[in-house]
Amino acid sequence: MIGELQKAIAAAVSFQPFSRVVSTDPTIPEVDAAPQESDEFDALLKQVLHLEDGNKVSEEELFAGIIQERIKALKGDEGLAKFQEYLGAEKAARTRPDGMIAVEDAARAALKSLVKDDTLTQAEGDKVHAEAFGAAQLDDNLQALFDGRGGPNDPTMAVAQLESALKTAKSRLNAYKTGTESAAEYLLSDEYDPYAGLSAEARSAMGRSAPTHSSTAYSGPSRPVDGANGFLFKPQSDSDGKLVILLPEFLTGDVSRVVLKNRRGKEIEQGAYRGIGNGDREHFRFRQRGDDYQKNMTVEVELKNGRTKTYKIQDPSQRYD
Numbered sequence: 001m002i003g004e005l006q007k008a009i010a011a012a013v014s015f016q017p018f019s020r021v022v023s024t025d026p027t028i029p030e031v032d033a034a035p036q037e038s039d040e041f042d043a044l045l046k047q048v049l050h051l052e053d054g055n056k057v058s059e060e061e062l063f064a065g066i067i068q069e070r071i072k073a074l075k076g077d078e079g080l081a082k083f084q085e086y087l088g089a090e091k092a093a094r095t096r097p098d099g100m101i102a103v104e105d106a107a108r109a110a111l112k113s114l115v116k117d118d119t120l121t122q123a124e125g126d127k128v129h130a131e132a133f134g135a136a137q138l139d140d141n142l143q144a145l146f147d148g149r150g151g152p153n154d155p156t157m158a159v160a161q162l163e164s165a166l167k168t169a170k171s172r173l174n175a176y177k178t179g180t181e182s183a184a185e186y187l188l189s190d191e192y193d194p195y196a197g198l199s200a201e202a203r204s205a206m207g208r209s210a211p212t213h214s215s216t217a218y219s220g221p222s223r224p225v226d227g228a229n230g231f232l233f234k235p236q237s238d239s240d241g242k243l244v245i246l247l248p249e250f251l252t253g254d255v256s257r258v259v260l261k262n263r264r265g266k267e268i269e270q271g272a273y274r275g276i277g278n279g280d281r282e283h284f285r286f287r288q289r290g291d292d293y294q295k296n297m298t299v300e301v302e303l304k305n306g307r308t309k310t311y312k313i314q315d316p317s318q319r320y321d
Contacts, residue, residue, distance in 0.1 A: 042166055044069050048084075049162070050103075056159040058148035063136035064107035066169060070128040071114070079119055086110035104145050107132075112188060122188075130183040135172040138165060142184070185263040185296065189312055229279035231311055233299065233320035235290025243286040243316070245271060245299060249279055251309070256302040258284040263296045291317035 045065040049057055057065075064087065072080040090106035090113075108129070115125040136145060138160045150157030160168075175181035229249040237244035245258060258271040271284030293316040301309040313320060 038170060041069055041170055044072065045166060045169075046162070051162060052148040052159050055162050056148065057162050057165050058103075059136050059138050059145040059158040060103040060107075060147045062138070062165055062169060063132050063145050064103050066132040066135050066173070067107050067111055067128055070132060071120075074124060074128070075119060079114070082117075082119055083110055083114055086113040100147075100149065103147065108188065115188065125188045126185075127183075129188040130186050131173060131176055133186045134176070134183040135169040137172075138168070187263065187296065187312070229281065231299075231320070232278075232281070233290070233311070233313055233316075235317055235319060237285065240285075242288060243290045243293070244274075245284045245286070246278055246281040247284070247301060249281050251301065251303070252276060252280055252282055254303050254305070255282055256304050259300050259302070260286070260293065261298045261300055262294055263298075265298075268293065268297065 045062075045068075048068050049061050049065045051057055051061075068080055068083060068087075071083050087106060087110040090109045091101050091103070094102040094106050096102075111120075111125055111129060114120045115122055120128070133145065134142075139146070139158045141155075141158075146156045146158035148157060148159045172181065172183075176183050231248050232246040234244050234246070236242065247255060247258070260268040260271070262268055269286055271286055274283040274285050276282055295315055297313050297316060299311040299313060301311075303309065311320070
């Protein structure tokens with residue numbers, strides 16, 4: 001009798017009420033998810049997502065939905081309600097005459113508002129953004145998010161059936177949680193190219209040599225930062241072909257040092273001071289060309305009063321002016 005009781009207790013203890021979630025993406029490892037959490041995830045996203053024809057969801061919509069799920073997990077219903085209020089206002093501001101809404105831009109702006117009003121810390125905002133950006137990927141272009149508008153073979157269209165998209169998103173989020181995979185560090189403050197990852201042929205066919213609809217869009221040979229006599233990130237200087245950074249005129253005389261940091265905040269290199277010129281701006285030179293440095297880095301300017309000023313450089317092969 002005692003033996004049977006022990007077996008029953010052992011069976012009860014060893015029972016694991018988890019279901020297996022299998023990603024539609026073969027590169028994403030299988031992970032376990034608690035059914036209750038999975039059901040809540042599905043219920044929330046189905047409530048907030050705007051679906052395309054045929055019960056399909058786009059990457060941009062999925063991105064906005066996952067942000068809401070992440071915020072609720074961090075800050076509860078109150079935090080979610082604040083985000084949704086911001087999101088509604090941002091969507092209204094970004095609705096075009098033809099009814100199209102720049103959902104990705106709206107969601108990112110709303111998330112920034114939560115950081116600005118201190119609902120989220122900057123680190124929390126960056127984490128939510130990175131996880132949502134990674135978990136919303138539906139195609140093999142992992143550098144950008146696309147909507148559901150477009151014709152056959154349109155490279156800027158990315159949609160999937162809702163159930164499949166949710167399953168893949170949950171798998172990725174669980175992989176981030178368990179540490180079996182890391183979300184790409186796309187910081188909330190980074191600049192975004194809505195056509196990142198497209199081939200030159202695809203851009204040419206679409207008549208786009210540079211971004212055209214993002215709030216951080218740019219045109220011409222440089223990306224605007226702060227205007228004339230301001231900050232300049234020049235990948236190849238005229239003198240030695242290596243990276244040179246010119247600081248805004250108003251900082252002249254107040255700079256202690258200039259360093260490059262990677263996306264994790266680790267110092268890569270300190271610039272060498274090389275005098276003042278070109279609009280009374282301090283020059284700092286570096287050992288390599290701009291395109292020799294990793295993407296999504298930061299130029300950090302340390303001032304003599306102890307404060308710092310930072311500039312985000314998404315692509316160091318490009319000029320920022």
